[in-house]
Amino acid sequence: MQTGLLNTYNKSVSNRSVIAWVLSGVLLTFYVLMYFTEFFAPIAAKLHLGGKWGLYGTLYTLFIVVFGIVFIRRHGKTRYQKLRTVSIMFFQVVFAFALPHVMEMFDTPGYNFAYFWPLNYSAFYPSNIINQPLPFILYSFLGSLILVPILTFMYGKRWYCSWVCGCGGLAETAGDSFRHLSSKTSKSWRFERFSIYAILLLAVLTTAIVVSGFILSAKSGGEYSAMYPVFSKVSNGVKGFYSFFVGAILSGVIGVGLYPLMGSRVWCRFFCPLAALMGLIQKFGRFRITVKDEMCISCGNCSAYCEMGIDVRQYAQNNQDFKRAACVGCGICAHVCPRGVLKLENKWDFASWGDAAGVEHADV
């Protein structure tokens, strides 16, 4: 048996019981208050944490650290699980939390080196860029446009999603008790393929519109909103809509609020534009999950505990090595397989380039 998985369905917090619904309600309320009101501002001030976002960042980091330790106690029997969890905790504590604070103490604008476009949707907004020192601007561009694709090609999107990213970090740690709640149906997979690329498109369009607005504005010597009233309106509207709908509702309120009902990766799986982009690269990259032929006993542990809703068993019982755009390489499927059928690997293999090996309904 796997330590940590025992009784998953007997725990009221993990089995969509009333308690899980209540918890989800609490989380949703918390996020609505956090994003759209100043409810937490006085508390943050009292605790000397700056504004409400200081409080939020502190809580967020605390959760990742505490539940990271819980995760290691549950699944830390192998080094892969231990290392990547330590890595997640490290990037949250140092890169996302401490470093920006330290930088602000030295009067440099806080900058999170582990946060890339288009997840960081305002990374290329000119109004943000012009406030930054040159090395940071360079890093924004090189990081998002070169570093991310190369690392993803070499190691799969896991290098980010389950080793570095803060959204992934919370999902892997605080979300661990909910990972089995992600839907494995082919219907949910169809929705995922629609939604995630729709948001990616929206993210690219938003950035393009905001940037062109800036260029137009520069050309027109500041008279831009008067000269292009429609465009200026649309541009501001799109920018506002994206930050409200994607930045707040999808990644925050729904993304975390629905943990106890729909699993820990709702945001990462259905909406994250960076995940979408890296997923496309991953399909052509070296990372895959290797399946030991004819060894699967179809028990379902791999599929059940896949937080991204991949029906891993379908590939395992069909003897198919596979690359799935969604896979964040958390390695839990391999970890919980009682027959050691699965292995995460990076491998040069030109024959299978771009082979997504996606079977929606694997033939019996």
Next chain:
Amino acid sequence: MRFVIIGNGVAGINAAGKIRSRDSGAKITIISSESDHFFSRTALMYVFCGQLSAEDVEPYERDLYARKNYERIRGRVAKVDSGKRVLALTNGEIITYDRLLVASGSCPLKPNYPGIDLDGVGNFVTWQDLEWLTEKAKTARKAIVVGGGLIGIETLEILHLAGIKTTMMVREDYFWPIAFSKAEGDMITAHVHSHGVEMLLSTETAEVLGENGKVTGVRTTKGDTLEADLVVFAIGVRPQTDFLKDSGVELDERGGIIVDEKLATKAPDVWAAGDCTSVVWFNGVRRPEQLWYTGRDQGRDAGFNMIASESERQNYVRGTFYNSAKFFDIEYTTGGYVNFNFDGECDWFQCDLTNETSQRITYLADGSVVGFNMLGSRWDHRLFVKWVEEKRDIKWVLERLGEACFDEEFSKKFKVVESAPA
């Protein structure tokens, strides 16, 4: 043409899939008394522990039957008449077929000890057994598992995890001699003990004891009495073929359905696959092979042969043996043939008791390897099978053994410590 399949298990469902893939119009009927949906019997233990839900252990989405247009009958077959090509269900319903596949699986062996029918005595093989055990586990305080096999040790583990003080009674003088050496068996026994669970070796049941119709314990042949309010017998399974009596389908002395190399019985248009089927093994012995893997393969092959024309039909080829299991936390992979007692066979063996891992390779006098037995770490059985088939030399194999390691990334690198035979 109407295909009727008795059994919604791995053999039955794979046969249905093969038939459907060749003929989208065939009428396919699947009969099962056990469950509405095909589920993974190998995963019963995880459902018991709340690690998986009932739906998690169903290998296909529930719309499978509608999508593939399989007719499903929930009922028990009481009788088959292969001369008339009809079968009858226990509720009296009569079903006719053109071609019949029997994939009815196994039922537990029931020993005839006194007291075997007491309340609180049962097995762990079917979905109904799972429901029974789940109910009993709610109140049981002390349990006994009789039998030192794979189902036995899984049952031992889950009862222990349910907080019940459980003891396992093993007849043999070390655990699982059918596939293990004494050193391997002892490592598992020590591992089980380290969980605080007792495994009694060389211990046989004489009688099941009870009071007011309820089980109270087991008396051993040595005269000792072990207390328990729950006793699970896991001493093996036999083909579930009682309903084939007088059907015209020939059975072996164990009740296994005798088939030819195409998995056809002598009765007209009756095939068999899975646990209930008596097949000829590589060494000429005829008996059922009760494995998930062979059930799957036989199902596929029988299904293919049922729909194929006479000339297209293919032989069921077992292929080199491989298997896997898990004993509490210790994973087990085997490939080739260990413990088959070939003339002049030798073992290369190394073990690491702190990390609870061991590797054993059996080879013949000429140095060619015939089997691998690996405990505690992960191995790619495909390479083992290949090396056995290629009759590779033990020294050649030891130099490359690490290539077959299948542990998770960043795991400690595997090393051959024990020297190769001269």
